[in-house]
Amino acid sequence: MNGQQGIPLVNLDGGPGTVVGLVIGLIFLAAAVVAIIRIVKGPSILDRMIATDALLATIMCGVGGVVAFSGRTDLLPVMLVISMFGFVGAVGVSRYVSRADLRTTARYRRMHRRDNDTGLIGTVEGIEPSVPELAVELEEARLVDPDRAARMEGRETELEASSLRVYFDENGTRQEVTRAEDPPDGSSPSSSGGSSANPQKNSRPHEAVADSDSQSSDADHREDDFRGGDGA
């Protein structure tokens, strides 16, 4: 391959061939300059990496143009090496950036968990409640009774999220609202007087949902922490 020569496209003595070659070269130059502007300006490292990729691809096309114009074929492995640099650089920078922001990637890392019992891989959606009846109950609660759904999901109900401390429920008796930071005294806060739920049914629903085995233990979670990167 190194010895073979193609037919040169442009003879540099003059004529229209030279002008065409010059114009094409200027277009490549403009593309490279614009990419360099983005490298300088880019507010984040990923912008710079993208612009570097664009610059490398422009260089590749330029070298290909040189190969076509001058007929020399020993520049073809150069194109291969340039593309390899571009790829490895892009992947390396993106992995570095993914690790650098721990708060968000920790959240994502927990989304891709492995369940040792059933072998399921956790997903972005999270892991469904393992008991199907509870899943159905949760869906029904979401449609009918938002306070119960909030309680099953462990969120705060509207009443808790407000700043009320004392209210009067539908029977007219005085109820106190206990918050999560209050010491548990057996009477969990019931729903507001306006909704139609009965407090007895709502009092300990978290027991029913908590009986379902959570599908990943802490050991599994820690193993994911030691595994390199974000599971990429």
Added chain:
Amino acid sequence: MGARRRRRQSLVEQVLYMLVLIIVWIFLWDSASGMVIVSGVVVAFTVVRAFYLPPIQLAGRVNFYYATLFILWFMLNVLLASVEVAWLTVRRRPVDAGSVMAVDLSTRSDLLITLVTMTNGLIPGSLVIEIDRARAVVFVHGLNCADDEELEKVRAKTHQIETLLIYAIGSPHDIEVLNDARRERGQKPRLENLTIRERARRARLAKEARARR
């Protein structure tokens, strides 16, 4: 019997991988002389052993009509989309917001999800950002998608990629799931004769016809 068949299959697959690597080696050296082939065998063997990857689960069928259709459709779309993105960069009005959409795939196979992702990445205008492997959901970012119809266009493009790929190299189960999904979406299902359901139905009819005779 099943274990022996699986081991023979993986030997054939390994030889196939090594053949592909040897061809790449020959292309790199630009000559197919004996020395290149011998060194290619050695290098391919070393690479396959040293960097052992989990084997790709091929479905064992190739439909050449749909494979050619996929390649032609893909090249046409790359051409059109490159021109469109080039037009977007130079027009006076700035680019609108993009959007990230979730696309449900009908296949659960690693190879097909990877191919759909890569094809999406090659066509300008769509890019796969996140893959939900367990539910086979692919999150696609569409360029210049500021209203619902543009969004549906990108989603339809992803569905089309997946359809062509499954019809080309998908397993019969994937074809069945895809045909159900296509019926739900209102498109015509194709390659009905390959699905397991159809084959079982025909076997049952043939058996009944034989029993009647």
Added chain:
Amino acid sequence: MILDIVSTVFIAGAALLSLAAGIGSLRFPDLLSRMHASSKPQLFGLVMVMFAVGLQIRHWGPVSTMFIIVFFQLFTVPVAAHMIGRAGYRTKHLRRSMLYRDELDDAVARAHAREVAERERRELAEKDRDTDSAGPASGSASGEDRTANDHDESDTGR
């Protein structure tokens, strides 16, 4: 002669696509949009340059190297784009609100809410079990659980 003209047209097309990619990476407002503009049109430009080179050099040797180059780019550009896009989406300071509809965010928020609910349920279950036995270690057990799970969340030194 015709081959020369065709090759020149192809190379000029590749140059224009590269220029469009560069201008796109300058003009587009968002990281993910710039991702689209910068690397994808240049793949088609590379294919065109390869056609031009192939028309000029009509030996089998260099043509095979060109096949390798095109296939390498074909397989690595989408992978690099996907990884950069994923990193760009996950890190909060790179993602602006330039998205019309974001279904991934909904999915992640749902998953996060569900996971928080799971954790709270586990803690409440442990607390109930511990208050039943009335042991003094109940507070420390749930506290340990909380710190083990909140370890990544609170590690925001960066």
